[in-house]
Amino acid sequence: MSFKRFFFQMSAAWLAAVFSCAAYAEADALVRESLALVEQGKAQQAFDQLATAEASRAGDPDFDTVLGIAANDTGQFTRAVFALERVLTVQPGNSRARAELGRALFSLGDNQAARQVLQETKRDDIPPEAARKIDEFLQAIDRNEEAARSSIRGYLEGSIGSDSNINSGPGNANVAVPSLGGLVLTLSPTSVKLKDSFYSVGAGVSGRFVIDPRLSLIASASGNYRFNNDYNDFDTNQFDISAGASYKVGKDEYTAAAQIGTFSADNRGVRDQRGVVGEWTHRPDAASQWTSYLQLSTLRYPGQSLRDAERYVLGTSYARAFRAGLLAFGGVYAGTENERAANVPHLGHRLAGLRAGLQQTVNADVDVFGNAGYEERRYGGADPLFLVTRRDKQTSLNLGLTWVPFVNWRVTPQWSLLRTDSNIAISDFSKRVFSVTVRRDF
Incomplete structure (x- = not known):
């Protein structure tokens, strides 16, 4: 604040x-x-x-x-x-x-x-x-x-909710495949849109070791498990670890960190990520902040090495506090995800997107918020099954509020919409998620 x-x-x-x-x-x-x-x-x-x-x-x-x-x-x-x-x-x-x-x-x-x-x-x-x-x-x-001094912080959280499309599947089970002469194939029941309720648990810890007023060493670790009530094959878990350093000069702060992350579904590894991120934060005054970043990542898909890629993303954002407790932010980013394997240009893509949002204080205990995003992805070659070069246009919207019933406790009910318009039928989908999260900070 x-x-x-x-x-x-x-x-x-x-x-x-x-x-x-x-x-x-x-x-x-x-x-x-x-x-x-x-x-x-x-x-x-x-x-x-x-x-x-x-x-x-x-x-x-x-x-x-x-x-x-x-x-x-x-x-x-x-x-x-x-x-x-x-x-x-x-x-x-x-x-x-x-x-x-x-x-x-x-x-x-x-x-x-x-x-x-x-x-x-x-x-x-x-x-x-x-x-x-x-x-x-x-x-x-x-x-x-x-x-400004060495410290360790942590949190525990739990969520319950409902997801209209837990597997991000298309709504239509019948798909025409141009490479097979337009033959219409029927997707398996678990490959189309599945609705389910869920609950999740998460925890995290972060630390800062201050060497001097300007230089600090930083580290964090977090994990999250999500369990579906009916379709347990789509239970997921994610772990992320980062470590690096932060250096402050006047109104500017520079941060560099190494990052490691893993994502699993049904207790099987789906994606591993390794990389580094550099960030520059500039605070021109007490009410505004610019943040620019460069992220370099290596993506590995266990058992699907053909999908391995190198990802590069550059972005910037601006946030400002206005009168009557209004906070607004917006940002843009662009990057590439380059396939490592030869002769599979349809697996790599260029991406660009933007995000914007508002947060309004209602009273001492409640903030309401809304944010929206748009991302466009252009792939590098024709899909071998659908014989067209894939184009995705993804839109997201989140609306909710944060209630602080006690110091260090937060309750966040939230409604989210995600829509991906794609010229590849099996990549075209939408989902709606409603959740309530309770978090305790330490």
């Missing part, structure tokens, strides 16, 4: 409570207009017009409070500290100014001072919702401090 998103979640009651002093009621037109601009998301315009008057107005608590808020929203954190400390000298009970000072101190890297200021704010007579938000943010400060 960013400070900017945190303060955007403050209710009208919070604003009324912390600006209830008589002096604010008599604030002049410049202060009222600037506060209105900040609340409209025009903080830069507010800051510019306040900054020109700072020399003559410094010391006026109403002026300095709004100047501090605008300075925080535009990333002028040092200016915010000076203005807000002037406010608290005159109005030590101004809770909004104290909370904004905590925001500025945190953004400048002074976690200890930020915690002290926010704890003092919580002791004020502020609305209950604001107090809960401060509790959440104090926990976020703890997590940020923990990220």
